[in-house]
Amino acid sequence: MQLDLYRIFYVTAKEKNFSKAAKILYITQPSVSHAVKQLEEGLEIQLFIRSSKGVTLTHEGKTLFEYISPAFDLIRNAELKITELKNLDSGQVSVGGSDSTFKHFLLPNIQTFQNLFPEIKIKLQHGSTPQILEKLVNGKIDIGLVHLPIEENLVEITDYLSISSTFVVGKKYQDLAKKNISIEEMLNYPIISFSEASSSRKLLNQIFSKRGLEVTPDVEVGSVELLIECAKIGMGIAFVTKELVLKELSKGELYEVCLNEEMQNRKIGIITRKGFPFSLAADKFFKHLIELNHKKQSI
Structure with a gap:
């Protein structure tokens, strides 16, 4: 039976006319009239009793209406x-x-x-870069913000922000801010960094390995706030994104x-699933991020 016939019956039953x-x-x-007759x-049943005032449902018509009403109500709610x-x-x-990052x-x-x-x-x-990539590929999130570069064929990458990395210290080692120091010389001091799996730690390792050096941090932390506090109290030289410590530096x-x-x-970068369309809300949010970023860069 065609769905259109049921739709005509449904509306007629509701309007009784x-x-x-x-x-x-x-x-x-x-x-x-023709659709109802069909x-x-x-x-092979009668659905309506016709009269000069309109139509009323037969017992069989009421039964059919009770069963199909939820379906058409769901369709209407879906449209809304x-x-x-x-x-x-x-x-x-x-x-x-x-x-x-958040x-x-x-x-x-x-x-x-x-x-x-x-x-x-x-x-x-919340998550590390590998965790965010996994969540995105599995459809658990719409958008990810991660440190670049990354290697993942299943995602689209959009450059978002440019940030700078630096080494900072507390008052105990403040003399290191007054004289030039080399990467090699920093190995003479305790190093504070994020855990091995973090993108920041990988960059730190690259900085030293390019000079044929190996760095083993003396203190490993899981948050920027803890890293800042460790540096403040003189536990060593902290490797950090400069934009995250501007207040403490000032x-x-x-x-x-x-x-x-x-x-x-x-x-x-902003990462999204390759080949998967955004929801309307996610698309609007993505464009909002890009638009605000362009405005900041143009100032």
Whole structure:
């Protein structure tokens, strides 16, 4: 039996009138009558009792209506939900990244986005770069923010931010901010870094390995906040993203080590699943991030 016949029956049963059903369905009254007759013949039952005032359901008609109503109500609710999504009156975006990336680079942009689209929920999922890649590929998040470079054929990479790395110390080693020091000389001091799996630690290893050196940090931490505190109390030289310690540097709580060479900038990228379309909400959020970034770069 054709679904259109059931739809005409459903509307007619709700309106209890062939003429009203025809107006709602944008068809003629004879077309409604013909469709109902087809359905009755197909099911071999009478669905309506006709009268001059309209129609009423037979016992069999009521039974059929009770069963098909939830289906058509679900379709109607689905249409309303799609309309909400198109108007960005609802929706959700899942974003993966590290705590420090969220705090220092993403939260201000989330605030401006939610000012524009308060009904869209932003869900944050913490993780290291390998964990974020795994979540993205498995469809657990829509967007990831990770330190570049990465190697993964299943994702699209969009350059987002350029950040700088540096070495900082507390007051105990503040003399290192007053004289030029080489990478080799830093091995004479305790080194503070993130754990082995982090992208920051991998970069630190690369910096030393390029000079034929091997670095073994004396202190390994899991957060920027702990790394900063360890440096403050004089536990050693901390390797960190400079943008994350600007406040401490300006207050004189930390000092930037004066290297005799320049450090290369790093990049944070936005990663998305290759070949998978965004939801409307995720697409809007992605474009919001890119637009704000372009505005900052043009200032």
